[in-house]
Amino acid sequence: MRRIVRILWRTWPGRIGAVLSSVMVVSALVSLVWTPYDPKRVNPGERWLPVSRDHWFGTDGGGQDLFSQVLAGARTTLTVAVLSVFIAAVIGLVLGVLSAITPRWVGEALAHVIDVLIALPTLILALVLVAALGGSVWTISLAIGFASGVVLARVVKAEVARVLTQDYVLAASAAGSSTLRTVIRHVLPNIAPVVIVQLSLVAALAVLAEAALSFLGLTPISTPSWGRMLEELQQSASVHPWAIVFPGLAVVAATLGFNLVGDGLRDAIDPRLRSRVALPTLDLAGTVNQGPNR
Amino acid sequence: MTLLDVQDLTVDFGDGPVVDGLSLSLEPGDRVGIIGESGSGKSLTALSIIGLAPDSATVTGSVRWNGEELLGRSDRDLSELRGDDITMVFQNPLNSLNPVMRVGRQVAEPLRLHQRLSRGTAAARAVELLDQVGLPDPANTSRAFPHQLSGGQRQRVGIAIALACQPALLIADEPTTALDVTVQAGVLQLLRDLIADRGTALLFITHDVALVSGITDRLLVMRRGLVVEEGPTTEVVTAPRHDYTVELIAAARATALDEEERVG
Numbered sequence: 001m002r003r004i005v006r007i008l009w010r011t012w013p014g015r016i017g018a019v020l021s022s023v024m025v026v027s028a029l030v031s032l033v034w035t036p037y038d039p040k041r042v043n044p045g046e047r048w049l050p051v052s053r054d055h056w057f058g059t060d061g062g063g064q065d066l067f068s069q070v071l072a073g074a075r076t077t078l079t080v081a082v083l084s085v086f087i088a089a090v091i092g093l094v095l096g097v098l099s100a101i102t103p104r105w106v107g108e109a110l111a112h113v114i115d116v117l118i119a120l121p122t123l124i125l126a127l128v129l130v131a132a133l134g135g136s137v138w139t140i141s142l143a144i145g146f147a148s149g150v151v152l153a154r155v156v157k158a159e160v161a162r163v164l165t166q167d168y169v170l171a172a173s174a175a176g177s178s179t180l181r182t183v184i185r186h187v188l189p190n191i192a193p194v195v196i197v198q199l200s201l202v203a204a205l206a207v208l209a210e211a212a213l214s215f216l217g218l219t220p221i222s223t224p225s226w227g228r229m230l231e232e233l234q235q236s237a238s239v240h241p242w243a244i245v246f247p248g249l250a251v252v253a254a255t256l257g258f259n260l261v262g263d264g265l266r267d268a269i270d271p272r273l274r275s276r277v278a279l280p281t282l283d284l285a286g287t288v289n290q291g292p293n294r
Numbered sequence: 295m296t297l298l299d300v301q302d303l304t305v306d307f308g309d310g311p312v313v314d315g316l317s318l319s320l321e322p323g324d325r326v327g328i329i330g331e332s333g334s335g336k337s338l339t340a341l342s343i344i345g346l347a348p349d350s351a352t353v354t355g356s357v358r359w360n361g362e363e364l365l366g367r368s369d370r371d372l373s374e375l376r377g378d379d380i381t382m383v384f385q386n387p388l389n390s391l392n393p394v395m396r397v398g399r400q401v402a403e404p405l406r407l408h409q410r411l412s413r414g415t416a417a418a419r420a421v422e423l424l425d426q427v428g429l430p431d432p433a434n435t436s437r438a439f440p441h442q443l444s445g446g447q448r449q450r451v452g453i454a455i456a457l458a459c460q461p462a463l464l465i466a467d468e469p470t471t472a473l474d475v476t477v478q479a480g481v482l483q484l485l486r487d488l489i490a491d492r493g494t495a496l497l498f499i500t501h502d503v504a505l506v507s508g509i510t511d512r513l514l515v516m517r518r519g520l521v522v523e524e525g526p527t528t529e530v531v532t533a534p535r536h537d538y539t540v541e542l543i544a545a546a547r548a549t550a551l552d553e554e555e556r557v558g
Contacts, residue, residue: 167389173346174384175377175404175455178370185403189394 007268008261017260020253027074037065039072039224048240057246060229061236066243070250072224076214077207077254080141084206085199087145088152093195095149096156097183100164107157114153122147122205126213135218144209148202155198159191166190193266200262204255211251226251295361297322297495298343298463303355305338305347305519313339314519315355322462325489325496327510327527329503329542335519336499337385340465343497344380345372378408381456383485385468387448391440397451398424398436404458423454428484446477450484457488463495470505482509503546507531515539 008014036056043063051058057066099110126143133139163169164187172182213219214227221228229247237244298320305313313335320326328336342353345364357364359379364372381404384390392400401423402416411419417436424432427450440448449469456464466485470478486509489496498510506513506527513530515523515538523536534540 167384167386168392170341170346171382171384171390171452171455172392172403173373173376174344174382176373176375176407177377177403178373181407185395186392190392192394 004265004268008264011264011267013260014264014267017257017262017264020257021261024074024078024254024257027071028078031068031071031075035065035068035071037068039064039068048236048243050242058243060233060243061240066229066246069224069229070226070246073226073229073247073250074254076137076219076223076225077210077250079137080144080210081203081206081254081258083137083141084144084148084209085203087141088148088202089195089199091146091149092152092156092198093188095153097160097187099153099157100160101179101183111154111157114150114157117146117150118154120147122209123212126209127218130213130218135213135220137219137223140210140213140219141206144202144206148205152195152198152202155194156191159194160187163187163190197262197266200258200265203258203262207251207254207258296320296358297324297360298497299356299358299361300343301356301358303339303342303353303357305335305342306352306354307348307350308352312351312519313342316514316516316519316521318514318521320463320495320497323493323495324512325498325510327498327500327506327513328516329500329506329513330516331501331542333518334516336501336516337467339516340382340467340497340499343465344376344382345369346376374408377404377461378459379461380463380465381459381461383449383452383456383464383466383469386472387445387452388440388472390452391448393440396437396439397443401436401451401454401458404455408459419458420454423458424451426488427451427454427457428480429454444477445473446481449473449477449481453481453485453488457492457494460492461494463497464489465497465499467499468501469498471500471502478505485509503531503543504550515542 005018008018041064043059046055046059046063047061049055049059049063055065055067057070059065060069095110095114099107099114101107102110122144125147126140129139129143160183169182169186172186177185210219210225211227211230214223214225215231217228217231219225219228226247230244230251233240233244233247296319298318300316300318303313303316304311316335316339318326328339330336338347338351341347342351343357343364345367347353353365355365359375364375391397398417398420401420402411402413405411405416405419406413409416421432421436424435429435429447429450435443435447440451443451449472452469456466469485470481473481482505485496488494496510498506500506510527513525513527514521515530515536517538523530523534523539530539531543534543
């Protein structure tokens with residue numbers, strides 16, 4: 001674990017990703033026990049206050065503290081992201097591996113079903129599920145997780161098929177390993193880099209999708225959310241443009257953070273890239289970083 | 295009792311047999327070579343014996359292991375034999391090791407699978423095995439990933455995996471083809487010593503006549519799925535009866551001469 005963090009820290013994108021994601025997680029955790037103000041408390045005397053020591057992000061048209069709302073929104077966003085990633089991973093790995101290792105006709109049939117499911121747009125699926133089941137964190141996560149899961153399944157199928165042709169899989173069979181054992185010990189670790197990057201994209205997508213759906217008013221009003229904040233604030237954006245900056249930045253930061261962490265993790269998990277010590281990487285200042293000496 | 299008795303083994307992908315009526319038998323400790331050009335069905339023969347021919351192939355004939363028929367047995371049954379009684383060393387040691395698993399764990403894998411050793415015992419045994427195959431600093435090497443080792447070292451790991459469970463038969467499929475000539479000799483020597491110590495039977499598959507003389511007692515020459523010549527290795531190599539064998543030997547001489555010229 002410490003090694004993974006150290007490798008994530010090796011490149012600038014990895015560092016930025018780690019910092020942004022950590023800030024996101026810490027905000028969500030802190031909001032469970034403490035926010036400067038009750039995010040839902042309406043205070044007509046403090047409407048549209050600018051950024052100040054008392055209100056770090058200012059207040060909105062109801063006099064509600066924006067910093068408290070962003071903290072509370074992080075909780076919802078993180079929950080949706082984690083649930084979506086989990087659901088997508090289960091669906092993607094199970095369907096993808098099955099369609100690659102079952103007899104040809106089963107695998108082909110499964111692949112066609114996957115292709116049909118991929119055609120369902122994530123947000124439309126989410127709308128349908130919200131209409132059918134009611135809007136909640138669970139419904140949204142299920143929709144995002146399912147839609148991303150079937151896309152992941154196709155990637156997983158291709159990756160598993162690639163790994164299955166490798167000699168070390170044949171060697172594992174020749175050493176008496178069962179199919180299930182071979183998949184768990186040899187196939188999954190070898191597709192992990194690709195899956196992890198895909199899942200980090202799912203997390204980033206989940207952040208955006210949650211914001212979009214709550215922007216459209218499809219989440220319960222009791223659930224704090226960056227999308228809902230944006231929707232409420234954009235109505236007064238011409239008069240109070242600064243208020244919209246912080247929830248907007250939060251969405252951008254979370255999306256970017258998950259993407260960068262995914263890239264960094266891919267490098268950390270793949271031992272073939274791990275010993276790539278002195279490969280020059282371009283850092284953000286534009287100078288060539290020769291990498292840390294080991 | 296005959297250890298391995300293959301009778302009339304035929305492998306067909308639907309457009310004519312790729313291995314055609316091959317018969318061969320091994321007693322415990324026997325060292326038999328199969329030689330032939332690529333595509334002559336050598337490797338497929340080896341895979342068919344342990345039931346790992348591709349699903350699209352039809353395998354007929356008979357493969358008896360200690361008198362028991364193996365063809366048609368379920369994968370589950372066969373996997374008890376594979377890696378335990380019959381093991382394989384593969385051609386390309388880079389591809390035949392899992393790139394994301396430490397080599398120690400890969401050596402320990404058959405021990406955990408077949409001898410049900412605990413993780414710790416298997417790991418300790420793996421280090422011993424890495425030592426026996428002549429790897430330097432085996433404790434540290436066991437923590438290395440395959441890409442951190444040289445080709446010859448990787449193949450030594452492959453041999454350690456194959457010998458982990460003290461098999462009765464080791465099938466070596468072109469074990470030195472992917473290695474430098476200088477490294478080849480060391481790996482062959484090691485293989486020869488280890489199987490001699492343990493009394494392991496060897497089925498050695500190669501295209502290189504120069505390699506078989508030192509390590510096999512009996513030789514089968516294969517061409518396009520057919521065994522064209524068979525006999526004691528020294529006889530086949532010194533007094534070949536079939537034209538194809540003559541060709542193979544001439545080709546090997548020519549390459550050897552080329553190399554001498556280049557060196558000289």
